[in-house]
Amino acid sequence: MGFRILAFLMSGLCPLLGQSPQPSLPKSLAEAVAAASPTGFVGSSVCRICHPDVWQSFFRNPHYKSLASGKSEPENTGCESCHGPAKGHVEAQGGKTTIPVAFSLLSPAKTLDTCLRCHGKDLSRIDIRRSSHSQAEVACAHCHSIHKSTTQKFLLARDQRDLCYGCHGNVRVQFAMPFKHRVNEGFMNCTDCHNPHGAPAATWRMGVRPRMVAQALANEEPCLKCHTDKRGPFAFEHPAVRVDGCESCHHPHGSTNAKLLRRPAVFTTCLECHTGGGTFGRQADGIAQQSPTHDMRNPRYQNCTACHVRIHGSNADRLFLR
Numbered sequence: 054m055g056f057r058i059l060a061f062l063m064s065g066l067c068p069l070l071g072q073s074p075q076p077s078l079p080k081s082l083a084e085a086v087a088a089a090s091p092t093g094f095v096g097s098s099v100c101r102i103c104h105p106d107v108w109q110s111f112f113r114n115p116h117y118k119s120l121a122s123g124k125s126e127p128e129n130t131g132c133e134s135c136h137g138p139a140k141g142h143v144e145a146q147g148g149k150t151t152i153p154v155a156f157s158l159l160s161p162a163k164t165l166d167t168c169l170r171c172h173g174k175d176l177s178r179i180d181i182r183r184s185s186h187s188q189a190e191v192a193c194a195h196c197h198s199i200h201k202s203t204t205q206k207f208l209l210a211r212d213q214r215d216l217c218y219g220c221h222g223n224v225r226v227q228f229a230m231p232f233k234h235r236v237n238e239g240f241m242n243c244t245d246c247h248n249p250h251g252a253p254a255a256t257w258r259m260g261v262r263p264r265m266v267a268q269a270l271a272n273e274e275p276c277l278k279c280h281t282d283k284r285g286p287f288a289f290e291h292p293a294v295r296v297d298g299c300e301s302c303h304h305p306h307g308s309t310n311a312k313l314l315r316r317p318a319v320f321t322t323c324l325e326c327h328t329g330g331g332t333f334g335r336q337a338d339g340i341a342q343q344s345p346t347h348d349m350r351n352p353r354y355q356n357c358t359a360c361h362v363r364i365h366g367s368n369a370d371r372l373f374l375r
């Protein structure tokens with residue numbers, strides 16, 4: 054509070070000190086109230102008087118644009134575009150409960166409503182209200198800080214990695230495995246693969262939207278924007294790649310196995326699906342048996358990708374042998 058009173062003194066306005074409990078409004082406040090729009094918008098400059106700290110950094114905020122241009126309607130301009138018409142707040146000379154939108158008192162759902170009034174369009178490809186985050190009551194202001202952002206871009210509350218690890222500490226360990234994507238080293242970000250706002254409907258993995266995994270281009274796994282050689286389309290697709298998705302064989306974060314594989318030996322990965330329905334695979338007791346063509350007791354046959362070299366898809370061979 055002290056700084057607000059100080060601000061009053063410094064701005065040469067009628068000091069609050071020593072006044073009766075219901076003082077008449079300082080002149081500039083009274084003027085602002087009198088000049089309020091019929092719907093109760095007083096304009097942002099009056100906020101400066103009591104919230105100089107917030108005001109001071111606001112010119113750097115992308116939301117300042119509405120103020121600078123002066124062309125938006127009052128309800129879409131400056132401070133009140135988020136906090137609502139503040140006539141009553143100014144008349145009362147402050148207070149948490151007098152401002153229509155005080156985020157500290159707002160439920161996550163109401164925070165979403167407030168921000169999506171304008172951002173619903175940018176985020177419209179995504180059903181943000183049904184994302185894992187929204188459903189777990191993690192809302193905009195958990196990740197974005199409008200007034201105290203430390204990042205240049207996107208008004209993030211913290212550097213992205215620290216932000217995500219703040220709640221997903223277990224994931225840090227996965228990125229410290231012997232084989233990993235270099236997120237902890239700063240070469241990649243979580244948002245190279247995830248969209249924290251939610252994932253759009255996807256066609257891979259049969260259209261389910263797991264884990265808010267983002268997508269690249271039209272309906273592709275985000276992996277393909279970097280691993281372009283896996284993109285295809287191939288004349289002969291491996292359904293495991295195209296339908297089930299990369300994570301059916303790889304741990305996307307990190308793994309103790311080379312090539313980020315889920316299992317230490319390649320063949321055990323394959324035998325998860327090629328289980329012996331039909332002519333190929335192993336017996337129910339789990340001991341590798343021979344198929345008509347593959348003698349699984351022969352170690353030569355255990356390194357499946359030594360022969361099935363185009364395991365991600367081939368343009369030449371139905372069995373991915375070349």
Ligand code: HEC
Pocket residue numbers: 097100101104107108111116131132133134135136156157194197198199200201
């Ligand atoms: C884009 C929406 C938005 C705009 C525009 C905005 N605020 Fe905020 N304000 C917030 C949110 C969200 C919070 C909750 C704290 C946080 O997340 O940073 C907040 C918090 C506050 C607080 C509580 C103290 C604090 O720092 O947390 C004050 C006071 C405040 N805003 C005043 C203002 C003033 C004055 C302006 C105009 C200069 C303004 N706000 C513009 C969204 C906004």
Ligand code: HEC
Pocket residue numbers: 057082095096097099100101102103104132133136139142143146147148149152154155156157158
């Ligand atoms: C006469 C001084 C004064 C003026 C003018 C003023 N405020 Fe406030 N405001 C306060 C005080 C005092 C509080 C209560 C702070 C507290 O309880 O922590 C407050 C609280 C708030 C909060 C609530 C923050 C929270 O806890 O979530 C917001 C938002 C806010 N003001 C925005 C504005 C905006 C926007 C304007 C300009 C339209 C404005 N204020 C003008 C004095 C003022």
Ligand code: HEC
Pocket residue numbers: 115116118128129130134135167168169170171172193194197199206207208
């Ligand atoms: C009145 C409309 C309006 C409201 C309400 C609003 N925003 Fe914005 N927001 C904008 C505009 C306009 C921009 C600037 C876009 C640009 O620079 O092209 C912006 C920019 C942003 C950016 C930066 C985007 C970037 O590319 O760096 C973030 C993050 C953001 N808003 C989050 C929020 C959050 C969180 C809330 C709710 C607390 C909110 N906004 C409420 C209109 C709004």
Ligand code: HEC
Pocket residue numbers: 164165168169172175176181186191192193194195196197207209213244249250
């Ligand atoms: C779990 C954390 C998290 C939540 C919750 C969240 N965001 Fe974001 N948001 C981010 C991150 C991280 C980025 C930066 C994305 C990037 O690096 O590409 C971002 C980017 C943005 C951008 C700019 C780029 C874009 O995608 O358009 C806007 C605008 C934005 N967020 C608005 C919002 C709004 C509005 C809400 C609430 C309805 C919200 N965010 C909720 C983490 C979050």
Ligand code: HEC
Pocket residue numbers: 185186189191195196213216217218219220221243244247249263264265266
């Ligand atoms: C304020 C805490 C918080 C922050 C910050 C946060 N998350 Fe989350 N996240 C959660 C909660 C809670 C859930 C839902 C419960 C769960 O699955 O752990 C969740 C779920 C997820 C999921 C889906 C998990 C699943 O099983 O479906 C992913 C992916 C995710 N977060 C990524 C991120 C990324 C990337 C960031 C940073 C941009 C981030 N989160 C920031 C709390 C947070």
Ligand code: HEC
Pocket residue numbers: 214217218221224234236241242243244245246247263264266300305306
């Ligand atoms: C290389 C792409 C990639 C990067 C980078 C990435 N993720 Fe993931 N993440 C995925 C995929 C794909 C899944 C889904 C795995 C599955 O369904 O088996 C996933 C799953 C998750 C889950 C849910 C499952 C679990 O392990 O709890 C969380 C939470 C998560 N990621 C958080 C993060 C965070 C936080 C970061 C950044 C520090 C991050 N991810 C970076 C691709 C990535």
Ligand code: HEC
Pocket residue numbers: 233234235240241245246274275276277278279280299300303304305311312313314
């Ligand atoms: C932003 C670019 C990018 C994205 C997105 C990405 N990767 Fe990678 N990936 C790399 C880079 C770069 C490497 C090289 C390893 C390193 O960084 O040290 C790599 C390495 C790998 C490796 C190990 C290769 C080897 O020879 O050891 C596998 C497997 C892999 N990625 C799979 C995936 C999967 C699956 C996804 C999606 C869930 C994915 N990647 C998303 C950039 C990316």
Ligand code: HEC
Pocket residue numbers: 274276277280283291293294298299300301302303312314319322358359364365
């Ligand atoms: C059917 C299981 C399977 C699926 C699904 C799969 N991979 Fe692989 N991937 C492998 C195996 C096995 C290796 C190791 C090949 C070797 O050692 O010769 C590998 C190796 C890799 C490598 C490193 C070597 C190389 O070929 O560049 C990358 C990168 C990679 N995969 C990315 C991906 C991406 C991206 C996807 C999804 C589009 C994906 N993988 C889906 C089984 C799979």
Ligand code: HEC
Pocket residue numbers: 291292293297301302319320322323324325326327357358361364371372373
């Ligand atoms: C997630 C399940 C899954 C995994 C894991 C998997 N596959 Fe497949 N694979 C399939 C499906 C489904 C087909 C299509 C079978 C069909 O059309 O009869 C297929 C087809 C094939 C074919 C072509 C055979 C044919 O009859 O068309 C070969 C060869 C093959 N897989 C080898 C492998 C190898 C080698 C691995 C391990 C690196 C592997 N697969 C891992 C699901 C999987």
Ligand code: HEC
Pocket residue numbers: 320323324327331332333344345346347353354355356357358359360361372374
């Ligand atoms: C030494 C080379 C070689 C290795 C190693 C090998 N394959 Fe094959 N595989 C072949 C050849 C050649 C064919 C096609 C001709 C045939 O059926 O004999 C084939 C056919 C297949 C087929 C389709 C026909 C069928 O029998 O259903 C599948 C599925 C398959 N292999 C999976 C695997 C898996 C899984 C592994 C690892 C456990 C593996 N292969 C290891 C050479 C190999």
